[in-house]
Every structure is written in C-alpha cells, then in structure tokens.
Amino acid sequence: MTAHAKEVFRSYGIGPIDTPALEYAEILLGKGGDETDKQTFRFTDQGGRDVAMRFDLTVPFARFAAQHVGALGTPFKRYHIAPVWRGERPQKGRYREFVQCDFDTIGATGVAADAETVCVIHDLVSRISRQVEPSCGEFTIRLNHRGVLNGLLDTLGLRERATDVLRTLDKLPKVGADAVRAELIALPEAGEEAAAKLLEFAVLSGDAAETFAAARPLLGGSEMGLAALDRLATVVQLAVDGGCEPSRLVADLSIARGLDYYTGVIFETFLTDDPKLGSVCSGGRYDDLAGLYTKQSLPGVGASLGVDRLLAHLEEKAGDAGARPNDPRAVFVPLLSEERLPEVFALANDLRTAGFLVTVAPETRGLGKHLKWVTGRGFGVAAIIGDDEAAASTVTFKDLAEREQWTVARAKAAERLSEWRSEKT
Amino acid sequence: MTAHAKEVFRSYGIGPIDTPALEYAEILLGKGGDETDKQTFRFTDQGGRDVAMRFDLTVPFARFAAQHVGALGTPFKRYHIAPVWRGERPQKGRYREFVQCDFDTIGATGVAADAETVCVIHDLVSRISRQVEPSCGEFTIRLNHRGVLNGLLDTLGLRERATDVLRTLDKLPKVGADAVRAELIALPEAGEEAAAKLLEFAVLSGDAAETFAAARPLLGGSEMGLAALDRLATVVQLAVDGGCEPSRLVADLSIARGLDYYTGVIFETFLTDDPKLGSVCSGGRYDDLAGLYTKQSLPGVGASLGVDRLLAHLEEKAGDAGARPNDPRAVFVPLLSEERLPEVFALANDLRTAGFLVTVAPETRGLGKHLKWVTGRGFGVAAIIGDDEAAASTVTFKDLAEREQWTVARAKAAERLSEWRSEKT
Known part of the structure; x- marks a missing residue:
C-alpha cells in the first residue's frame, strides 16, 4: 500500500522526509495531551538522555520544519510514511506500533494548495482501492471550511x-x-x-x-x-x-474536525461500502504548524492517510475474493533438474529485462508439485524448460488462469510473452 | 535508494516482510554478543513488560521465521528493509538509528539459491549506483566458499x-x-x-x-x-x-567473513572507485537461521545491503556532480496568476496521466522567480500557461537543461511532451 502511496506523491512532485523514531522526551511530551503523554514509550538511554519514541508524525514534523525551514525555503511539499508507537492495550485495528502517512504543503496560503491536497487524496484512495477491486471501490471526499x-x-x-x-x-x-x-x-x-x-x-x-x-x-x-x-x-x-x-x-457542512487546529478547508474520506470504517483520509488547512519550535509562522494544508484502516478493509475484501488474482507480469519458472539451471537463469534474466517479475523456484521438484505450489499465489504464467525444451531450444508457457499452454522458440520467448501480456492487460 | 532495492527484489519475486521495532527483551538479548546487548535500547513499558528495540534484522527474522515457517512452508524468499537502533556514540557514517536491508532464501540448499543471491546483489548495486552515475559506477562482487x-x-x-x-x-x-x-x-x-x-x-x-x-x-x-x-x-x-x-x-579466496555463522558461499561487494568504503553488500550461506527458536533446521543463503554506506557514497558523488541531473519525467508548472489555476490543474492532470511527475507551484510568483527556484532541483522541463497561452489554448514548454522553449496546442500537450521525453531517454 505504501508503495502505491509513494508513487502518487511522486507524481505530484511531493518528496519524502524522514525523522528519527527517538526524540528527546521534552520535544514530544506535552504536545498531544495527557492521554498521549501517558501512552508514549519513554526511557533513559545509555548516555543518560531522557528520550521517547514518536507517537505521531505531526510533532516530529513540526520540529523538523522549524529546524530546517531556512534551508528548505517556503513553500515546500513533503510526505512522511513511518511507524509510530503508543503504549495502549492492543485491540482489533489498534496496535502498539502502526504506520502513519502524512503529507503537507507548507508556507502556501493560496487555493492551489488546498485543491491539490484534494487531488492527492482522490488519487491515493482511488489508486489503493483499485488494488483489490479492479473497478475501484467507490468513495467520497467530504469537504467543509471552518x-x-x-x-x-x-x-x-x-x-x-x-x-x-x-x-x-x-x-x-x-x-x-x-x-x-x-x-x-x-x-x-x-x-x-x-x-x-x-x-x-x-x-x-x-x-x-x-x-x-x-x-x-x-x-x-x-x-x-x-x-x-x-x-x-x-x-x-x-x-x-x-x-x-x-x-x-461532496460538500458536508457538518464536519468540524480538529476544533482548534484547523482554520480553513477540512476533509474527510469515506469508503462507500464501508462507511463505519470511519474516515480513511482526513486533514485540512491550519494557520501554524510549528509555533512551539519557531517564531516563523508556518501555515499549511495537508492530510493523513489511514493506512491501517485501509489495510484492514483491503484484507477483508481480499479475503472475500479468495486467492490473489493472476498478475500477467508475474512469471514462475519451475526448476525441474539442476542440469537445466543455465537455461533457466538465462531465461529469467531475459524476462526480467523485458519487465516481468520472475520467480525462479529455489529447489528442484517435479512439475506437478511446482504447479500445485504456485496455485493462488498471484502468478500469471509459468515458463517451463524441461529436457525436451532444452533439446529443442524452446520454452513452454502455461497460462495459470486459463490452464492453456504453448511452446515457442527460446530466442523469441521474451518477445512472445510480452505480446501475451499486452493481450491480457 | 530503498525504492530501487524494492523494485529489484520484486523483479525476482522476493516479497517483503516486516516485524515490530519492539520485541520482548529476552528475544533480542544474548543473541548478538555482550557489546550488542550493551548498545540495545531496553525499557519497561506501560504494561510492565521488559522490551527492547531491535538492533539488527537477523534476530527478529529468525524469531519470525521460526514462528511462521509452518504457514509459509519452505523454501521461501523474503526481504526486510527497516530501521534498527544501537545506543552507541554517533559518528561519521554511524548513527543511533540506521536502516538495514536484508534478503534471504530459506529452506533451499541447492546451488540455484546461491547463484540467484549473486544476481540480486549484482542488480541491486548496479541499479543503485546508476542513480548517480548514469554509466553505472563499477564494482566487484568477491566470492569465496568456507x-x-x-x-x-x-x-x-x-x-x-x-x-x-x-x-x-x-x-x-x-x-x-x-x-x-x-x-x-x-x-x-x-x-x-x-x-x-x-x-x-x-x-x-x-x-x-x-x-x-x-x-x-x-x-x-x-x-x-x-x-x-x-x-x-x-x-x-x-x-x-x-x-x-x-x-x-571476482574469486577471492582470502575473504572469510562470519567465522562461525557462514558455512558455504560467502560474498562481499566493493565499489571500484571507493574500496575504502568497505563491502556495500555482504552475505553467504548458513546452516541454520533460527536454531534458538525452533527445532526445525532452517538453512539459507542471503545478503545485507549496506544502505547507509551506499547513501554516504552517493551523496558524496552527487555533491561532486553539483546539482541534481535534469529528469525528463519531472515537470514543473509555474503558477503565474490564480486566474490560470483551472488550466494549470487540467494540464497537470493530463501530464500525470501520461506518466510525468508534475509539480505545480503552490503559490503565485513571476516567471523569473519561478525559474530561478527551479534551478538545480532536477526538473527536466517547465510547462507554462500564461495569459497568452490561455487565450490561444496553447502551452509553452521550456527545456530546463537546454534552455530552449517551444509552444504547442493545449490539446496536444501531453502527446508532444511524451515525444520530447522519448527523444531525451
């Protein structure tokens, strides 16, 4: 999921930042309320420093932005995908370690940054929900303004x-x-x-x-x-x-998240077939990110993707759908005997160079056992070189969804499989 | 860098795993020697549990493999990219938090897994060094066998x-x-x-x-x-x-890493123009990954990519080369007035759909200021819609490396820029 999110951010020219998991306790504590302070993992390190593990990404980002705004200049855009930790009792959908995914445009007060944030939310959620439901699970972004x-x-x-x-x-x-x-x-x-x-x-x-x-x-x-x-x-x-x-x-003049924090547009995002999941991507515009750490006012607009909520939803959906769908790019190469390794390695390299994702079986087994293992693992095709194929300089492809197979000249294998793949997609 | 590594792993059908940053202290301690125990961050959590932050990825992976081998079956391949923590004094190239990147094939004893590990190392290092040096920085993988x-x-x-x-x-x-x-x-x-x-x-x-x-x-x-x-x-x-x-x-019969741990092939990888950096990707074959956690013998072969070493090297190189190279996929869209926002947003969407990475300026500025900001930031081209372009339904492209510019019909903009890009790459 985060790989898809990163590609969306990249397509908008939004770059990554990272901050350390551990900060001095005084940086983190007192910023998220008493409940958060109680849940923060805090200890004294080997050098006698009072340190704590970040409990969200907003506070470390505010510290980071205040420290580096001189070098970064404004406006700037960034995303941050990283684990955070809270010492609460683990329960369904709530873990002591979980991933947050935030993105913000800092130092821009115009409507462009507000609207772009909506576009990014739209592309994130449609891209991620399309993973499991090829038609794209439907959703609404609900908008209001404080x-x-x-x-x-x-x-x-x-x-x-x-x-x-x-x-x-x-x-x-x-x-x-x-x-x-x-x-x-x-x-x-x-x-x-x-x-x-x-x-x-x-x-x-x-x-x-x-x-x-x-x-x-x-x-x-x-x-x-x-x-x-x-x-x-x-x-x-x-x-x-x-x-x-x-x-x-969808305009929704009733949403009012972050009573004190947000000052302009506010967003929430709901999946049409699972509204009870709550908002899967929320955010808005705020007047000042880092008032605690710098005198420079840092207004911004951003949102946070609910990675764990979306994962829980997608896993449920994927569970409904049973096994992973066959991906025409994913090729399995069974290893039938160690003598065939040179041909198998050369073929795998050719297919990889043509953009396929190629899994060579790490151990020798019979073809039947290989094909049994492969079931439901998302491969689109098997590329088989047995003794007959090696002698004739050919490769046999087996479409793992349709169970059809065909044999082609070894020299044309990557080209022919690319043709098959374009028909499939 | 880790994005490139993930693509290489994916092309070999090697999937990701993740484990929690915190484990019970008894899982981690006593596995890496006294020095490691001393450096491990350890504390008592809110529930009175004696916990510690992982100091490497090998120990958590051994625990994970022992716990899940029944469900995973053998052989299996996985990679793990994650931060680890050590309470040592920070120094150049040594941080208290750093990223490790390990990959292994477990349960396969044949030569196929040994050779594939070499191929993965080769593709990782050539792919990553090509990032900064388009001709690919040279390197050698040195091989031995215990x-x-x-x-x-x-x-x-x-x-x-x-x-x-x-x-x-x-x-x-x-x-x-x-x-x-x-x-x-x-x-x-x-x-x-x-x-x-x-x-x-x-x-x-x-x-x-x-x-x-x-x-x-x-x-x-x-x-x-x-x-x-x-x-x-x-x-x-x-x-x-x-x-x-x-x-x-390169065969190198003098390398002898991991005296007790490795039992078969061993690998080290050196950059030709920076051998003093030490090995940037090392590993080998071992007899048993998880003897401390399970009676089932889990032989394997794998390696660890030295992410921080490579980053230090690449940053130095990138520093040598000055600014980031112009990427023909990276498009900058200056915002010249708020009235042009509808055309700017629509153009950005078209270009993104055509596979470009499109940064819309978040605030209005003059063209000269925009183009000054853009210098050295890696953009290949600027896509400009001023009042003249809006009136004529055109877009002006400016090649930021060659400083040439040309104007095309708005309806053909994405197509024409794709042609320009294929000429560039």
Missing part, C-alpha cells in the same frame, strides 16, 4: 459557544434531531431560532453546488462565511479540473 | 586453528607478508611449509576460472575443498548465465 461554520455562529451570536455547539451537533446521527434541538436550546446564548438554523445547516450535504446555494441564505450576510463558501466552491471546481471524479466530491 | 578454506586447513592439519589462522591472514594488507609469515610459523601446529601455502592461497584473487585453477593443486586432494571449489565455479557460471557482468565477479 469559516463557513464560524460565519454561521457569528450571525447567531454563538461564536464563543463554538465548542459546545459543534459537540452537540456531532451527536446528531446518534441521538436524533429532537434531542439535539433540546440540547441546543438549553445553551445560554442559543434559542429556538438559532437551534432551527443550526439543525437546518448541519444536514446540508451532497452535491457541492446545491449545498453551497442552500447554505448561502443561512449565513445571514456573514462576510467570513460567504468568503469561506466561495473558497470551498473554488477548491471543488479546481479539484475537478485537476482530474477528480465530480461525484466523489 | 569449504575451500576449511579444505586447505584440513590438508595442513590446521582446522582446529582456523580462527587464529584467518585472523592472522586478515592482517596481510596492513602488516605485509613477512610479518604474517612469522606469525603463522609461530602457531604451534604450523610450520614454514604451511605458512608458505597459506600465503600463496591468501593472495589468490581475480578472474574466477584462473583463480580456481591455481587453487586446485594447493588443496592437496581435500574432498571438501575441491567440492567447494566446484560449487563456487557453478555459482559464478550461473550468475553469468543470469545476466551478471562477468568482469564484476
């Missing part, structure tokens, strides 16, 4: 109550509209009218243009809210210009 | 003294032949004749066929020694059949 919410709260005189209001609205799917309405009305500054508007707003979701049109009158002329709505509309339009499938981009 | 050494020691009656003899011979490059001869003669069981034979043997190195021919008479009919010599000759021949450049395979 300014839209804040604008609405301003017009309702509830800006100071933002945290309470948003927490209450978050309960909507669980407790229903009536309970939420009652709770909203109970807030000191709110009333029936405000509660009604908030509820109307919180269910605005769907086609971007329609949602924005419906939200506009609710914002009561709030400049901040309207500007945010315009920015969001531009982000969606540019993402479509940049190749995103329009039906996958 | 049986050749043991056979010679047998005929000299010195098998019990193997460790002393090999340690003494290892000093040859430093102290010279006379000092080594004197030290050998001083060993209780050795004499002048044995010392002379050992010295003659220790300098046998070079063309494989000639070296084997010269070694044969020195082995005094030792069955073990002659069988080992034959096996080594077959390994070299098969590696050449499998595509290795013959001049890069």
Whole structure:
C-alpha cells in the first residue's frame, strides 16, 4: 500500500522526509495531551538522555520544519510514511506500533494548495482501492471550511459557544434531531431560532453546488462565511479540473474536525461500502504548524492517510475474493533438474529485462508439485524448460488462469510473452 | 535508494516482510554478543513488560521465521528493509538509528539459491549506483566458499586453528607478508611449509576460472575443498548465465567473513572507485537461521545491503556532480496568476496521466522567480500557461537543461511532451 502511496506523491512532485523514531522526551511530551503523554514509550538511554519514541508524525514534523525551514525555503511539499508507537492495550485495528502517512504543503496560503491536497487524496484512495477491486471501490471526499461554520455562529451570536455547539451537533446521527434541538436550546446564548438554523445547516450535504446555494441564505450576510463558501466552491471546481471524479466530491457542512487546529478547508474520506470504517483520509488547512519550535509562522494544508484502516478493509475484501488474482507480469519458472539451471537463469534474466517479475523456484521438484505450489499465489504464467525444451531450444508457457499452454522458440520467448501480456492487460 | 532495492527484489519475486521495532527483551538479548546487548535500547513499558528495540534484522527474522515457517512452508524468499537502533556514540557514517536491508532464501540448499543471491546483489548495486552515475559506477562482487578454506586447513592439519589462522591472514594488507609469515610459523601446529601455502592461497584473487585453477593443486586432494571449489565455479557460471557482468565477479579466496555463522558461499561487494568504503553488500550461506527458536533446521543463503554506506557514497558523488541531473519525467508548472489555476490543474492532470511527475507551484510568483527556484532541483522541463497561452489554448514548454522553449496546442500537450521525453531517454 505504501508503495502505491509513494508513487502518487511522486507524481505530484511531493518528496519524502524522514525523522528519527527517538526524540528527546521534552520535544514530544506535552504536545498531544495527557492521554498521549501517558501512552508514549519513554526511557533513559545509555548516555543518560531522557528520550521517547514518536507517537505521531505531526510533532516530529513540526520540529523538523522549524529546524530546517531556512534551508528548505517556503513553500515546500513533503510526505512522511513511518511507524509510530503508543503504549495502549492492543485491540482489533489498534496496535502498539502502526504506520502513519502524512503529507503537507507548507508556507502556501493560496487555493492551489488546498485543491491539490484534494487531488492527492482522490488519487491515493482511488489508486489503493483499485488494488483489490479492479473497478475501484467507490468513495467520497467530504469537504467543509471552518469559516463557513464560524460565519454561521457569528450571525447567531454563538461564536464563543463554538465548542459546545459543534459537540452537540456531532451527536446528531446518534441521538436524533429532537434531542439535539433540546440540547441546543438549553445553551445560554442559543434559542429556538438559532437551534432551527443550526439543525437546518448541519444536514446540508451532497452535491457541492446545491449545498453551497442552500447554505448561502443561512449565513445571514456573514462576510467570513460567504468568503469561506466561495473558497470551498473554488477548491471543488479546481479539484475537478485537476482530474477528480465530480461525484466523489461532496460538500458536508457538518464536519468540524480538529476544533482548534484547523482554520480553513477540512476533509474527510469515506469508503462507500464501508462507511463505519470511519474516515480513511482526513486533514485540512491550519494557520501554524510549528509555533512551539519557531517564531516563523508556518501555515499549511495537508492530510493523513489511514493506512491501517485501509489495510484492514483491503484484507477483508481480499479475503472475500479468495486467492490473489493472476498478475500477467508475474512469471514462475519451475526448476525441474539442476542440469537445466543455465537455461533457466538465462531465461529469467531475459524476462526480467523485458519487465516481468520472475520467480525462479529455489529447489528442484517435479512439475506437478511446482504447479500445485504456485496455485493462488498471484502468478500469471509459468515458463517451463524441461529436457525436451532444452533439446529443442524452446520454452513452454502455461497460462495459470486459463490452464492453456504453448511452446515457442527460446530466442523469441521474451518477445512472445510480452505480446501475451499486452493481450491480457 | 530503498525504492530501487524494492523494485529489484520484486523483479525476482522476493516479497517483503516486516516485524515490530519492539520485541520482548529476552528475544533480542544474548543473541548478538555482550557489546550488542550493551548498545540495545531496553525499557519497561506501560504494561510492565521488559522490551527492547531491535538492533539488527537477523534476530527478529529468525524469531519470525521460526514462528511462521509452518504457514509459509519452505523454501521461501523474503526481504526486510527497516530501521534498527544501537545506543552507541554517533559518528561519521554511524548513527543511533540506521536502516538495514536484508534478503534471504530459506529452506533451499541447492546451488540455484546461491547463484540467484549473486544476481540480486549484482542488480541491486548496479541499479543503485546508476542513480548517480548514469554509466553505472563499477564494482566487484568477491566470492569465496568456507569449504575451500576449511579444505586447505584440513590438508595442513590446521582446522582446529582456523580462527587464529584467518585472523592472522586478515592482517596481510596492513602488516605485509613477512610479518604474517612469522606469525603463522609461530602457531604451534604450523610450520614454514604451511605458512608458505597459506600465503600463496591468501593472495589468490581475480578472474574466477584462473583463480580456481591455481587453487586446485594447493588443496592437496581435500574432498571438501575441491567440492567447494566446484560449487563456487557453478555459482559464478550461473550468475553469468543470469545476466551478471562477468568482469564484476571476482574469486577471492582470502575473504572469510562470519567465522562461525557462514558455512558455504560467502560474498562481499566493493565499489571500484571507493574500496575504502568497505563491502556495500555482504552475505553467504548458513546452516541454520533460527536454531534458538525452533527445532526445525532452517538453512539459507542471503545478503545485507549496506544502505547507509551506499547513501554516504552517493551523496558524496552527487555533491561532486553539483546539482541534481535534469529528469525528463519531472515537470514543473509555474503558477503565474490564480486566474490560470483551472488550466494549470487540467494540464497537470493530463501530464500525470501520461506518466510525468508534475509539480505545480503552490503559490503565485513571476516567471523569473519561478525559474530561478527551479534551478538545480532536477526538473527536466517547465510547462507554462500564461495569459497568452490561455487565450490561444496553447502551452509553452521550456527545456530546463537546454534552455530552449517551444509552444504547442493545449490539446496536444501531453502527446508532444511524451515525444520530447522519448527523444531525451
């Protein structure tokens, strides 16, 4: 999965960074809340230093960015795929070591970086879900902007109550509209009218243009809210210009992740056939990455791919589908006797040079045993050189999905197999 | 670098495994010697468990193989690229966290796995050194077989003294032949004749066929020694059949790494223009990987790529060469005004779909500033859409190496740039 993610990042010119697993404890602690501090693996090393293992990639990246921003210059883009550690009790889908995958554009405040982030999320999730489902598992990227919410709260005189209001609205799917309405009305500054508007707003979701049109009158002329709505509309339009499938981009004015951290666009991504998995790629725009480590303001926009969630989903799907699908590039070369090794090695080299992924059997066995082992392991074709083939300077190919076989001249083997492969793909 | 290594492994059908960074301390400790134990990061976790961070990949892989061999079956091939940690004082080229890259074929005793290991080493080192030096930095894989050494020691009656003899011979490059001869003669069981034979043997190195021919008479009919010599000759021949450049395979009967661990072929790899770097890829055949963890004998053959050494070398080379070379796949798209964003995003998507790696500038700047920033960053071409290009539905490409530019119809942009790229590569 991370190989696919890296190729997507590379196609956008986003380069990798890495930071050490161990940092001085004072760098990591106190940055992620008490719960995180408790879960952080911390010890005194051989040199008497108080060190800790990173519990996320955001804090080490902030330290890294503050330290190197002079040399890097802004704006810059980077991705970071690495394990993090948390000393919590392991449970289904939660491990003490797990991989995080973050990417960010730092120092760019314009709409281009917002929209490109949506394009990268789109390509990441479509690329990865296509691995298991060739037709590409469907998904939606849900978009909002903190300014839209804040604008609405301003017009309702509830800006100071933002945290309470948003927490209450978050309960909507669980407790229903009536309970939420009652709770909203109970807030000191709110009333029936405000509660009604908030509820109307919180269910605005769907086609971007329609949602924005419906939200506009609710914002009561709030400049901040309207500007945010315009920015969001531009982000969606540019993402479509940049190749995103329009039906996958959904405006959802109820999402409000990272109450304090995010300040602009925010994103969540849900798989259509497994929404309960939660968001598989989330992020947004923030005002300052590294305020704790540098006086230079580092605004940015980025997201985090939920590698473990996606892996769990893909494994389940792959389990449903049974064995690995036959990959026409994957060639198995059975070894029938040690005398045939020179021909087998030369053939494997020819096929590899032609771009095939070639597994030579490491030990001699009978053909039947070899072909039994190969079943369900994802190979597309076997390339067989037995004594007959060696004597005639030929190779026998066996299509492992269709169970057909054919024999070709050794000198033409790579060329013929490449033709077979282009027919298959 | 590890991306290249993974592609090579994949082309040989060698799959990845990963193991956790933290293991129970009792799994790791006592396996690598006192020095290693002292350097291992060890602590008590939140659940009161005595845990440690892996200090190499061999011990965790042995634990993994012992645990999963039932499900995996033998033979199997795998690679493992991951960080390891040692609490030693950091110094040039030695870090407290560094990446190891191991690959092994387990459960195969035949010559095929030995020879394939040589082919993989060959492809790894040529692929990686080609990154910086397009003509491929030259290197030699030096091969020996423990049986050749043991056979010679047998005929000299010195098998019990193997460790002393090999340690003494290892000093040859430093102290010279006379000092080594004197030290050998001083060993209780050795004499002048044995010392002379050992010295003659220790300098046998070079063309494989000639070296084997010269070694044969020195082995005094030792069955073990002659069988080992034959096996080594077959390994070299098969590696050449499998595509290795013959001049890069050098027999070197003096290398004797891993006195206790390796039992068959052994390999070391040296860069021709930086031999002092030491071996950048070493390994060999061993009798049993995981005797400490399972009663099942797991013989294997494998090697370890010196990622940090190679990185240090490549960085030095890249430093020599100055800026990164222009990659014709890497396209930079300057952003000249926010109004041009729709055209810029659509063009970037077209080029990405055609296989280009496309960096869109995240912020608006003047063209001169953009082109200044781009210098030395490895881009092959800039794809420019200013107001003139937008009005005429065209794109201007600028070859960043040749400083030539040309304008094409927007609808043909990806096709034309692909043609330019095929001329360049």
